[in-house]
Amino acid sequence: MLSRRAFVVSLTASGALLLAPRARAADAAWSVADPPGSTELGPWLLIAPDGATTIRVAHSEMGQGIFTTLPMLVAEELDCDWRQVHAEYADEARNRREDAYGSMATGGSHSIRSSWPTLRQVGASARARLVAAAAKRWGVAPGTCTTENGVVRHRASGRSASYGELVREAAAVALASEPALKPRSAFRLIGTSVPRLDSKAKCDGSAVFGIDVRLPGMLYAAVSLCPVPGGRLGSHDAAGVMSRRGVKAVVELPGGVTVVADRFWRAMQAAAALPVTWETGAAGHTDSAQFAAMYRNALDGELAVARRTGDAEAAMQGTVVEALYEVPYLAHAPMEPLNATAHLHDGMVEVWVGTQSPALATTLAAGAAGVGEDKVVVHNCFLGGGFGRRTMNDELVQAVIVARSVGAPVKLAWTRETDIRHDRFRPQAAIRMRGAVAGGEAKALSAATAVGSITRSLLGRDPGPVEASAVEGLANTPYGFANVLVRCRLLNTHIPVMYWRSVGNSQNAFAMESFVDELAHAAGVDPYQFRRKLLANRPDMVRVLDTVAEKSGWGTKLPARHGRGIAIHESFGSIAAEVAEVAVDQAGAVRVMRVVAAVDCGTVVDPRIAAMQVESAVVYGLTAALYDNVTIRDGTVTQGNFDTYRVMRMADTPAIETYLVPSGRPIGGLGEPGTPPAAPALCNAIFAATGVRVRSLPVAGARLGRTI
Amino acid sequence: MVTLSVNGTQHQLDIEPETPLLWVLRDELGLMGTKYACGIGLCGACAVHMNGVPVRSCQMPVGSLAGVAITTIEGLSTAAGRAVQRAWVEHDVAQCGYCQSGQIMAAAALLAANKAPGDAEIDAAMTNLCRCGTYPRIRAAIHRAAELLRG
Ligand code: FES
Numbered sequence A: 001m002l003s004r005r006a007f008v009v010s011l012t013a014s015g016a017l018l019l020a021p022r023a024r025a026a027d028a029a030w031s032v033a034d035p036p037g038s039t040e041l042g043p044w045l046l047i048a049p050d051g052a053t054t055i056r057v058a059h060s061e062m063g064q065g066i067f068t069t070l071p072m073l074v075a076e077e078l079d080c081d082w083r084q085v086h087a088e089y090a091d092e093a094r095n096r097r098e099d100a101y102g103s104m105a106t107g108g109s110h111s112i113r114s115s116w117p118t119l120r121q122v123g124a125s126a127r128a129r130l131v132a133a134a135a136k137r138w139g140v141a142p143g144t145c146t147t148e149n150g151v152v153r154h155r156a157s158g159r160s161a162s163y164g165e166l167v168r169e170a171a172a173v174a175l176a177s178e179p180a181l182k183p184r185s186a187f188r189l190i191g192t193s194v195p196r197l198d199s200k201a202k203c204d205g206s207a208v209f210g211i212d213v214r215l216p217g218m219l220y221a222a223v224s225l226c227p228v229p230g231g232r233l234g235s236h237d238a239a240g241v242m243s244r245r246g247v248k249a250v251v252e253l254p255g256g257v258t259v260v261a262d263r264f265w266r267a268m269q270a271a272a273a274l275p276v277t278w279e280t281g282a283a284g285h286t287d288s289a290q291f292a293a294m295y296r297n298a299l300d301g302e303l304a305v306a307r308r309t310g311d312a313e314a315a316m317q318g319t320v321v322e323a324l325y326e327v328p329y330l331a332h333a334p335m336e337p338l339n340a341t342a343h344l345h346d347g348m349v350e351v352w353v354g355t356q357s358p359a360l361a362t363t364l365a366a367g368a369a370g371v372g373e374d375k376v377v378v379h380n381c382f383l384g385g386g387f388g389r390r391t392m393n394d395e396l397v398q399a400v401i402v403a404r405s406v407g408a409p410v411k412l413a414w415t416r417e418t419d420i421r422h423d424r425f426r427p428q429a430a431i432r433m434r435g436a437v438a439g440g441e442a443k444a445l446s447a448a449t450a451v452g453s454i455t456r457s458l459l460g461r462d463p464g465p466v467e468a469s470a471v472e473g474l475a476n477t478p479y480g481f482a483n484v485l486v487r488c489r490l491l492n493t494h495i496p497v498m499y500w501r502s503v504g505n506s507q508n509a510f511a512m513e514s515f516v517d518e519l520a521h522a523a524g525v526d527p528y529q530f531r532r533k534l535l536a537n538r539p540d541m542v543r544v545l546d547t548v549a550e551k552s553g554w555g556t557k558l559p560a561r562h563g564r565g566i567a568i569h570e571s572f573g574s575i576a577a578e579v580a581e582v583a584v585d586q587a588g589a590v591r592v593m594r595v596v597a598a599v600d601c602g603t604v605v606d607p608r609i610a611a612m613q614v615e616s617a618v619v620y621g622l623t624a625a626l627y628d629n630v631t632i633r634d635g636t637v638t639q640g641n642f643d644t645y646r647v648m649r650m651a652d653t654p655a656i657e658t659y660l661v662p663s664g665r666p667i668g669g670l671g672e673p674g675t676p677p678a679a680p681a682l683c684n685a686i687f688a689a690t691g692v693r694v695r696s697l698p699v700a701g702a703r704l705g706r707t708i
Numbered sequence B: 001m002v003t004l005s006v007n008g009t010q011h012q013l014d015i016e017p018e019t020p021l022l023w024v025l026r027d028e029l030g031l032m033g034t035k036y037a038c039g040i041g042l043c044g045a046c047a048v049h050m051n052g053v054p055v056r057s058c059q060m061p062v063g064s065l066a067g068v069a070i071t072t073i074e075g076l077s078t079a080a081g082r083a084v085q086r087a088w089v090e091h092d093v094a095q096c097g098y099c100q101s102g103q104i105m106a107a108a109a110l111l112a113a114n115k116a117p118g119d120a121e122i123d124a125a126m127t128n129l130c131r132c133g134t135y136p137r138i139r140a141a142i143h144r145a146a147e148l149l150r151g
């Protein structure tokens, strides 16, 4: 049962982001000693006498670069010396006490967007206090002082003082009113590429991820979980493993059991050897084919209306096209398997975990330990990938239960197999699209989706008939169809589902952008031009579309069995368009040669980090579209490691070019928006190359070879 | 007793000889830069050098390593290793960073053997997985490291 606070956190953490914290290089991420003699200017920043500036980051670094880009927002207004900036995690416990940082959840490509006004204001306020302190010292008007690179100057008198010299006096300054922010034209940092603050630690092995935490006297726990999610432990025979070297305890968990030993390898071996039986109930007799039929059949049953514009059924005149798209469950498979370390001492619960939601982690740890949330301290670490998965830290609950049971600090880690089999997956779905074209133009669109509810699965709440994430990318389509009907049916199986990089957009953009391609072909119009016309009311999207078409050489000739596919999708406040170019050999093997992406995220904080996010999102989307499929047999996930759940390798990765075309629109997210267009751009390219329309993912299951 | 040489230091360890080197590095020696991600030799997150050659430490029983020199990311000090680390930082390759120790060990071994690898050679040598999709920047950084090494 989640508290109201956790509930709010869960709802706002509506998506995966990417990627990992930096602490000062050699320090552990959780135990950064602030530079000696530092003075706080509010909860967000500290300045040391030598000018070293520590900026606190209230979101999780999982690779998306926010340990760099969030401090940039502060530093821009502060006018400090960027080379003296360090980042460290903001403290969730302090946030609980003082509400110092607002929501610390990371998801929905939200970190930069939600921090954009607040963190700049933090920097501007601190700057104003430093200026006020200098002005007071010198007996001059604050307005006659300027700042640059961590120094306040008074030109008329030639005086200057560094922030480090001024910070103690500045801490005593109370501002009568909040200072104005810089005009964009005055930005010196924002819009430039700075070296990432986490790069060095991530290149010399010193970056501390959750799995790297070590505490004195720590034991290690490995789990054996019921292979059928939701199932229960029947029996286990602890005596079968207790005599093994190093094994200390066998502890029951909800849905499983864990073996505790003095080394992780010993715990892992013992957990694998532990005799167990499971109670799996009816779920133990299910499989993917049943689920696929259930979702398909649901499309013929009762559906809830998510959007109705005009009368789509009446407008289904002319050439009517219908297509069914199907997508599988997908695992997040972050490179670092889930793990957490817990230490119960002195009435406190101290935990170390890579989490996308320190507030929810606090609630979970308190619940598992049976203490109040005020007794919990969560130390966030660098996340070895998140993608949404680390929003719900199931592993943390287990670590606390075990630590409580054995009375020692415990690091509990999942194997890769457990991480994949006990994921909370991207939902499986069936999506039926109908549309009509006449005279080269689109007349109507009707979309119906049958998909698992994340609200029900994750929060145990009735989602009502429509869930926003189930229809995102369909109900809010920017295409100017005069008649639109979008309906949905929420149906869950026993397989848990959750936010997976771009959430509902991941499957809905595949259906929408594949289908728009099908409509274009039915209308006999070039897919790029067809989209352009349907987006006539969205000049911002047309601009992104035109950029990707131009940069990809859209319309130029390609060799036989090569093809280009285009897709555009708006999500998380940003627009991303991609053109994929593929080659399909005679046997049907697909090689992605090149992906060109154009993105409008309103304002770019750091162009290099922005491009990295787009590249990452493209690889993530292509990996899933090409290879990945979580299938169920006897209620159990059949995949378990990277042999059966593939990750794209260097040799398979296309050249990726990213063009950032920021407009004046409000700042948008970037962790996720590059993912949704990848699958449809790929499949549209495969169609262009082969004439075969892939409507069921992954592509690996499609027959694309030349029939003789 | 198992004998092991890591980053120039000899260790005598009372440990089951079948324990994979990965877990000995991490949990016995506290060298946490070498990562676990698959445990079956598929991903390369656990890559270390054995007499300069890249190997996947999750697949190396520690009992089989008497007389060989193991180098981990913490001990990487070859010219190629330093060039790779510098190029990685210059190109901001790392995203979440979890795979990068292994990527760097693989790249350093590649450059020690081949001062100017072409893209096909990079593809063949760099089979480590990266879930964050840093491959384009890894490729660029390897070319940059080769340039640094050539002076
Ligand atoms: S952990 Fe050794 S290859 Fe993946």
Ligand code: FES
Pocket: A063, A335, A384, A385, B094, B095, B096, B097, B098, B099, B100, B129, B130, B131, B132, B133, B134
């Ligand atoms: S940088 Fe995240 S897995 Fe490679």
